[in-house]
Amino acid sequence: MKDKIEVLLVDDEAIVGNRLKPALTKIGCNVEVFEDPKEALKRIDEKEFDIIVTDIMMEDVNGIQLLEHVHRESEWTKVIMITGFATEALAREAMAKGAFDIIAKPFRPSDLREVIAKAAEALGFEKKTVA
Amino acid sequence: MINPSTLEPTYTEGFKTDLQDRKPLLDTIDRRLIERPSFSFRLQLILGFLLLFFLSVTIIIGSMIAIKRIQNKLHFVQASERFLFEVEQARRWEKNYFLYGTNLIDAAQSASNAKILLSQNLKSYQKISPEQAAQIVYNLDKYRELLGELVVLEKRKGDAPARKQPIESALRKHGAEMVEVAVSLELKEQDSINALLNLFHQIPIYALVAYLLIIIYVAYFLAHRFMKRLNFLIDSTRRIASGDFSPIVPIRKYRDEFTTVSMAFNRMLEEIDARHTAMVESHKLKAIGNLTAGVAHELNNPINNIMLTAHSLLEDYKELSEEELLEMINDLINEADRSCSIVRNLLDFARESESVSEPLDLGVLVRETIKLAENQIKVSGAKIDIAVQPNLPNIRGDKQKLKQVFLNLILNAVDAICKDGKIKIDVENATSPGFLAVHVLDNGCGIPSHIMPYIFDPFFTGKEVGKGTGLGLSVSHGIVNMHGGKINVTSEEGKYTRFTVLLPSTDIPADIKRH
Numbered sequence: 001m002k003d004k005i006e007v008l009l010v011d012d013e014a015i016v017g018n019r020l021k022p023a024l025t026k027i028g029c030n031v032e033v034f035e036d037p038k039e040a041l042k043r044i045d046e047k048e049f050d051i052i053v054t055d056i057m058m059e060d061v062n063g064i065q066l067l068e069h070v071h072r073e074s075e076w077t078k079v080i081m082i083t084g085f086a087t088e089a090l091a092r093e094a095m096a097k098g099a100f101d102i103i104a105k106p107f108r109p110s111d112l113r114e115v116i117a118k119a120a121e122a123l124g125f126e127k128k129t130v131a
Numbered sequence: 132m133i134n135p136s137t138l139e140p141t142y143t144e145g146f147k148t149d150l151q152d153r154k155p156l157l158d159t160i161d162r163r164l165i166e167r168p169s170f171s172f173r174l175q176l177i178l179g180f181l182l183l184f185f186l187s188v189t190i191i192i193g194s195m196i197a198i199k200r201i202q203n204k205l206h207f208v209q210a211s212e213r214f215l216f217e218v219e220q221a222r223r224w225e226k227n228y229f230l231y232g233t234n235l236i237d238a239a240q241s242a243s244n245a246k247i248l249l250s251q252n253l254k255s256y257q258k259i260s261p262e263q264a265a266q267i268v269y270n271l272d273k274y275r276e277l278l279g280e281l282v283v284l285e286k287r288k289g290d291a292p293a294r295k296q297p298i299e300s301a302l303r304k305h306g307a308e309m310v311e312v313a314v315s316l317e318l319k320e321q322d323s324i325n326a327l328l329n330l331f332h333q334i335p336i337y338a339l340v341a342y343l344l345i346i347i348y349v350a351y352f353l354a355h356r357f358m359k360r361l362n363f364l365i366d367s368t369r370r371i372a373s374g375d376f377s378p379i380v381p382i383r384k385y386r387d388e389f390t391t392v393s394m395a396f397n398r399m400l401e402e403i404d405a406r407h408t409a410m411v412e413s414h415k416l417k418a419i420g421n422l423t424a425g426v427a428h429e430l431n432n433p434i435n436n437i438m439l440t441a442h443s444l445l446e447d448y449k450e451l452s453e454e455e456l457l458e459m460i461n462d463l464i465n466e467a468d469r470s471c472s473i474v475r476n477l478l479d480f481a482r483e484s485e486s487v488s489e490p491l492d493l494g495v496l497v498r499e500t501i502k503l504a505e506n507q508i509k510v511s512g513a514k515i516d517i518a519v520q521p522n523l524p525n526i527r528g529d530k531q532k533l534k535q536v537f538l539n540l541i542l543n544a545v546d547a548i549c550k551d552g553k554i555k556i557d558v559e560n561a562t563s564p565g566f567l568a569v570h571v572l573d574n575g576c577g578i579p580s581h582i583m584p585y586i587f588d589p590f591f592t593g594k595e596v597g598k599g600t601g602l603g604l605s606v607s608h609g610i611v612n613m614h615g616g617k618i619n620v621t622s623e624e625g626k627y628t629r630f631t632v633l634l635p636s637t638d639i640p641a642d643i644k645r646h
Contacts, residue, residue, distance in 0.1 A: 013432055015462055019439040022447065057428055057510060084431035085510065105435035108442050 004030040005120050006048070010040040010066065011055040011082070020053075023109035024116065037061035041069055048074055051100075051119050053112065056083040056090065064097060071098055078119040082107070156378070157401055161394055163381050170385035172357065179349035186345065190338050197327055204324045207259070210252040211317040215310065217245035218271075222306045225278070229299055235285060239278045246271055259320065263312050270309035277302045360389040367396060374612035376404040407609060414606045415535050419481050421542050425507030429473050433466040440466070476503060480538075486529050490637060493526050493567050494519035494558045500537040501556070504545070511545045513552035513573075520559040524636040526567055528614045533634075536607040536618075540571040540630045543603060546594065547575030547628060566616070567636050572629045578622040586620065 007029045009017055017033035024031045029051075034040035037058050044052070044066075052070055056063035067079045078100040083090065086104035094102050100122070101115045224238030249256070249271060256264035277298050284294060367379055378397040440462050444451075451459070480503055501508075501517060508515050544554045554573045561568035578586060585591045587608045604618075611618045616634040 013436060015436040015466070016439060018462075019436075019443045023439075023443060059509070062512070084428035084435065085425075105431040106438040107435065109439060109446070110442070 004028060005116070005123075005125060006050045007031045007053065007116070008034070008040060008043065008049045008051075009053045010034045010037050010058070010063075011053075012036070012058045013055070016055070016082075020109060020112065023113065027113055027116070029116065037066055041066065044070060044073060049077055050123055050125075051078045051080060051116055053080045053082060053116075056081050056094070057085065064094060067094065067097055067099055076123070078123060080112070080115055080119065082112075154401075157397055160378050160380055160397060164379075164386060164390050164394055164397075167381060167384060167386040167390075169387065171387045172353065173388070175349075175353055175356070179345070179353070182349070183342065183345055186338075186341060190334065194331075194334065197331065201324055201327050203255070204320050204327075207252065207255045208317055208320050208324070210248065210255065211313060211320070214245055214248040214252070215313050215317070217241050217248060218306070218310055218313065221245060221274075221278075222310070225302060225306065228281070235278070235281060239275070239282060242271070242275045242278055246275060256316065259316055263316055266312050267309055267316075270305045270312070273305045274302060274309060277305065360387070364389070364392060364396070371400065371403065374609040376400050376407065410602060411532065411535070411606050411610065414539075414602045415481065415531075417602070418535060418538050418542065419477070422477070422504065422507050422538075425504060425510050426473070426477060428510055429506040430470055433469040433473075436466040437463055437470075480531060480534055482531075486532070488527055488529060490525040490527055491530055491533070492523075493569065493634065494523060496530060496533055497537055497556060497558055497569060500534045500541065503534070504538055504541045507542065508545055508554065511548070511552065512550075513545055513548050513554055515541075515554040515556070517556040518558070520557075523558065523560065523567060526614075526634045527637050528634065529610075532610045533614070536610050536632060537569065537571070539603040539607050540632070543630075544571055544573035544575060544628070547577070548573050549575065561633050563633065565635055566633045569632045569634075570629055571632075572627060574627050577624040577626055577628050578620065579624050583620070583622070587618075 005028065007024055009020055009024075009031060010033075011017060012035055014035055017035065021031045021033050032043065032049075034043065037054070038060060040054075041061065052066070054063040054066050063081050063083070067081070070077050070079055079098070081094050081099050081102045082105060083102065084105045086102065091102050100119050103111060103115060218241075221238045221241035221244075224234035224241060227234040228238060249267065253264065253268070256267065280298055281295070281302075284298075378400055379393045440459050444456070444459055448456075476499075497519070498517060501515060505515075541554065541556075545552070548554070552573065552575060554571065556572075557568075557570040559568055559570075560566075582591075587604050590602070590605075608618055611632055611634070614634055616632060619631045619633070620628065621631075622628040
């Protein structure tokens with residue numbers, strides 16, 4: 001079992017990555033940040049990630065497409081969706097397609113950390129790592 | 132120096148939807164409508180029938196007078212016959228006397244009979260011709276006088292043919308003259324009877340023709356006026372249906388029953404206009420409602436950035452370098468500005484404001500509208516392109532209302548497209564001179580041809596129940612009409628829909644604009 005949780009974060013808003021990278025690194029995550037979902041897809045093909053955090057509404061490739069792509073590659077990777085406009089329909093679609101959770105913007109870094117902790121637990125990481 | 136404002140189109144006159152302005156205007160128009168002298172259809176009908184009635188009365192009275200006159204003339208002719216008979220009888224006796232010396236007394240008797248008949252009918256004779264009547268009277272008197280002389284001569288028995296001779300010739304002369312005059316009088320009367328009878332023969336024909344003409348005239352005149360009024364009202368309803376709510380103003384000199392209808396129309400127009408304004412406003416709110424997904428997304432992003440940055444500051448304040456702190460504070464300010472501009476943009480559109488007509492750059496206006504809907508389009512996954520022809524003239528109009536039209540067309544396009552949706556907007560000079568065109572083209576589901584004629588009708592919607600109000604295109608149509616423009620659509624089911632909005636440009640030549 002690895003020590004660090006491998007996290008990939010995609011959001012076309014640069015500030016999201018800038019703020020979340022240190023916030024997640026702090027709790028023992030190895031974070032890679034992408035603004036361009038296409039670049040992120042390339043990286044996913046290269047490397048297996050434990051958790052992927054993705055915005056839903058992005059140009060070119062949206063979060064749902066990314067989710068589908070990830071699950072084709074590796075079923076166990078947990079995908080956490082974040083969205084600026086959370087409708088029930090969207091949440092249902094994301095969950096039906098196997099998203100681990102869905103977080104509505106605006107959120108606090110701790111909100112994401114909690115969800116990541118749950119995901120890590122589900123993946124079999126020790127609780128204290130992400131406390 | 133030419134003042135450009137005098138060259139600008141004046142279509143904005145019917146543009147005022149402000150109720151405070153409209154009320155006194157309508158009252159003035161009502162007063163002008165009612166102040167005209169009345170010439171109602173009821174009056175026209177009564178006049179027509181009275182005319183017919185008086186014509187009938189004239190014909191009847193005329194006939195009665197004519198019959199009376201014929202009767203009088205017949206009386207005269209009969210009397211004249213009897214008089215002539217007596218005169219001729221007297222002359223036959225007179226002849227006998229001169230030939231055989233007999234019947235002189237009979238002649239005198241007949242002559243005095245004639246005298247009695249004449250004096251009985253003297254008035255009739257005098258009426259026809261006073262001179263001739265006098266002639267007859269004179270001749271008869273002379274005749275009788277001469278006969279009287281003969282009777283005296285006969286009694287004396289002093290047979291003096293020499294004395295009889297001049298009496299005889301005078302007697303003949305007066306007798307012949309009397310008969311001649313009486314006969315000519317009688318013939319004259321007979322002629323006039325014939326003339327009257329002839330007239331009587333023709334009167335029914337003339338009367339029928341006159342009746343026919345009057346009836347045709349009255350019917351045609353009334354029907355023509357009636358139809359003209361009706362057609363005017365029909366035209367008015369068409370005009371209203373096309374979105375022109377300007378009241379009916381008096382055109383003719385007189386008022387009639389239709390004036391009341393016109394006034395009722397104006398009242399109705401006032402109501403429609405007020406409701407239309409309310410409808411445009413409520414549709415605007417509905418359009419804003421349709422923007423929620425986009426607006427929420429657009430606003431939540433900067434708020435999220437602020438939230439994350441603020442929390443990072445709170446958590447790591449002490450560990451952060453000054454450079455990092457500054458970067459984060461700048462992020463906070465920029466993201467707050469971003470939220471402000473989103474809200475401002477939306478409020479600018481949503482704010483209830485009076486209709487103002489101002490010069491507008493259509494390209495800028497369309498771009499601003501796209502900005503309003505940008506995130507909504509992004510949410511739907513569609514792509515939008517805009518191409519604006521350079522150096523376009525301005526248009527004149529209400530910025531908010533026109534934005535509402537384009538927003539509605541864009542949102543309709545967003546609703547119509549499915550996968551790989553593309554929206555293309557072109558702003559250019561229209562093919563018809565003096566107009567600018569905005570084409571909104573989407574590659575969506577298209578409009579089925581069977582509903583095409585109804586898409587601009589109020590409350591008609593092709594969308595699912597609860598999704599569309601059926602007001603969007605109807606309101607857009609009304610707004611474009613109000614600006615003196617036109618809105619057209621071409622579509623092929625399953626392929627594309629293209630809405631084209633034509634708006635009149637303010638054709639002020641560049642050199643005048645510069646002054």
